[in-house]
Amino acid sequence: MPDRNSTITWRVPLTQPPVIADLGIGLHGVDRQVDDWCLPDLWSLHLYGYTGELEVCGTVIPIAPGRVSLVPPGVATRYRYQGESRHLFAHVRLSAQAGEDCPKLPAMLDCGADLPRIRDRFQTALEARSRLPQLARAELWSMLSLLSARQSSRYDDASGLHPSVRAALSHIEAHLSEPMSVASLARGVGLSHNHLTRLFRAQLGTTVVAHIRNRRMHRAHHLLTRTALSVKSVAPMVGFTDLQTFNKAFRKVYGVGPRSIRDRVANHPFEEDAAPAVALDWSYSQGR
Numbered sequence: 001m002p003d004r005n006s007t008i009t010w011r012v013p014l015t016q017p018p019v020i021a022d023l024g025i026g027l028h029g030v031d032r033q034v035d036d037w038c039l040p041d042l043w044s045l046h047l048y049g050y051t052g053e054l055e056v057c058g059t060v061i062p063i064a065p066g067r068v069s070l071v072p073p074g075v076a077t078r079y080r081y082q083g084e085s086r087h088l089f090a091h092v093r094l095s096a097q098a099g100e101d102c103p104k105l106p107a108m109l110d111c112g113a114d115l116p117r118i119r120d121r122f123q124t125a126l127e128a129r130s131r132l133p134q135l136a137r138a139e140l141w142s143m144l145s146l147l148s149a150r151q152s153s154r155y156d157d158a159s160g161l162h163p164s165v166r167a168a169l170s171h172i173e174a175h176l177s178e179p180m181s182v183a184s185l186a187r188g189v190g191l192s193h194n195h196l197t198r199l200f201r202a203q204l205g206t207t208v209v210a211h212i213r214n215r216r217m218h219r220a221h222h223l224l225t226r227t228a229l230s231v232k233s234v235a236p237m238v239g240f241t242d243l244q245t246f247n248k249a250f251r252k253v254y255g256v257g258p259r260s261i262r263d264r265v266a267n268h269p270f271e272e273d274a275a276p277a278v279a280l281d282w283s284y285s286q287g288r
Helices: 112-128 133-153 163-174 182-188 193-204 208-226 231-237 243-254 258-267
Strands: 009-011 019-028 034-037 043-048 052-056 059-063 067-071 077-081 085-093 104-106 108-110
Touching (some): 085 112, 112 163, 163 208, 208 231, 208 258, 231 258
Antiparallel strands (some): 009 104, 034 077, 043 067, 043 085, 052 059, 067 108
């Protein structure tokens, strides 16, 4: 089934939205450090927030925050964890048989600069599954299509980002709900505080603190406009334990409080929100 020309890849039928069998947040590595899985009739899609290993078809593939794995039905996998490990997962049925005209996707793909969009789609699907199941299917379909387009164009290969900056960006996206300091982030990617700060300024044109704040605010805006979650629920999901601090930070970026955004969507659900997007895409220098 896999194509081994360069890495393990699969033909993935994407002509229709996937049918969701299961969707959630997985927590592993607590009771045991190795898990074996094989889903006989479901594709398995994971977005990782941890470091570990995936063994599939006899090949060991590194797992890192910001990577996505896709495994077809009937393919055995083994996961090796390094402590508590969380990921978003979807088990889905794809309605068509994979033919030669279907796009190829690798067993493991680094989301790169597309991580914010991919993570937002996955999170929205998770939050919409019970209330708006068709939206959940559409979001997963959109995410798979984005991964397919990304793989075929390879446009992120020339991003020119320092590997430690890429690792830092992936860590930030995977841990927006958690306390985060520049010092701990720098240690996690093997750089000094000052070196990581200089790299962020040089390659992204912003500071580490500003980038984290902007990503949290964008995530909050997304949740407030695309889900029915309350303001009180959204705040801790983007790293704020104090609601007043969250309201102040949100208002500073968007000019209105989060409750105003929530009320606007509730009263005008079909209107396009005019609030500005915050730090969703970056322009990188070319060449790696």
